[in-house]
Amino acid sequence: MKPLTEEQRATLEDVYRRVDARASSISEGHDGWPCRKGCDHCCRHLAEPLTVSEWEWTYLWEAFQALAPAAREEIRTRVAELEGTRRPYTCPFLDRESGGCRVYTHRPLACRTYGFYVSRGVGTWCHFIQALLEQHGEGDILWGNHDAVEATLERLSGPPLSLFQWFSAHPG
Numbered sequence: 001m002k003p004l005t006e007e008q009r010a011t012l013e014d015v016y017r018r019v020d021a022r023a024s025s026i027s028e029g030h031d032g033w034p035c036r037k038g039c040d041h042c043c044r045h046l047a048e049p050l051t052v053s054e055w056e057w058t059y060l061w062e063a064f065q066a067l068a069p070a071a072r073e074e075i076r077t078r079v080a081e082l083e084g085t086r087r088p089y090t091c092p093f094l095d096r097e098s099g100g101c102r103v104y105t106h107r108p109l110a111c112r113t114y115g116f117y118v119s120r121g122v123g124t125w126c127h128f129i130q131a132l133l134e135q136h137g138e139g140d141i142l143w144g145n146h147d148a149v150e151a152t153l154e155r156l157s158g159p160p161l162s163l164f165q166w167f168s169a170h171p172g
Contacts (some may be wrong), residue, residue: 001058002058004059008055009059011156012156015109015152019112019113019116019144020112022117022144023113023116025142026142027116034115034128035116039128040099042111042114042115042126043094045088045090046087046088048089049164050163052110052161053153053156053157053158053161055156055157056153057161062106063102063103076167079167080167082163093107113146117149118144118146119146
């Protein structure tokens with residue numbers, strides 16, 4: 001696998017920075033927003049296995065390769081197990097004991113936007129956010145446009161593939 005060029009890395013990190021800024025403005029501006037350190041609910045209840053674009057995979061692969069061999073093997077095993085598992089899925093990168101993401105700084109777009117971005121007027125969030133919205137309303141929340149961000153990333157980096165496909169293509 002070729003590493004990201006400096007331009008590709010800068011572009012991807014810029015997209016991530018903008019997404020993270022939007023997410024931060026929402027969570028910091030609203031008391032009780034559940035998406036904070038210590039909440040791993042979405043990681044344990046994925047509707048679909050993660051898909052990532054080529055650039056995201058390359059970026060994610062860097063963090064994956066930096067993990068201890070035992071952690072890498074555990075993640076590979078979990079990815080393989082996902083193929084025969086029913087919903088909801090648990091993210092294979094989740095450290096199930098601590099509830100932390102093992103590749104947090106390199107997490108993909110889907111993880112960064114969940115709970116903060118909407119797709120064609122449909123919220124993508126958990127029941128914790130739904131309850132908060134029902135209690136307080138949306139008020140001044142400026143949701144991110146998930147479709148636009150995904151389309152931009154796909155235009156730059158190609159269509160997303162599942163973790164199954166990426167890990168199968170990169171056995172080492």
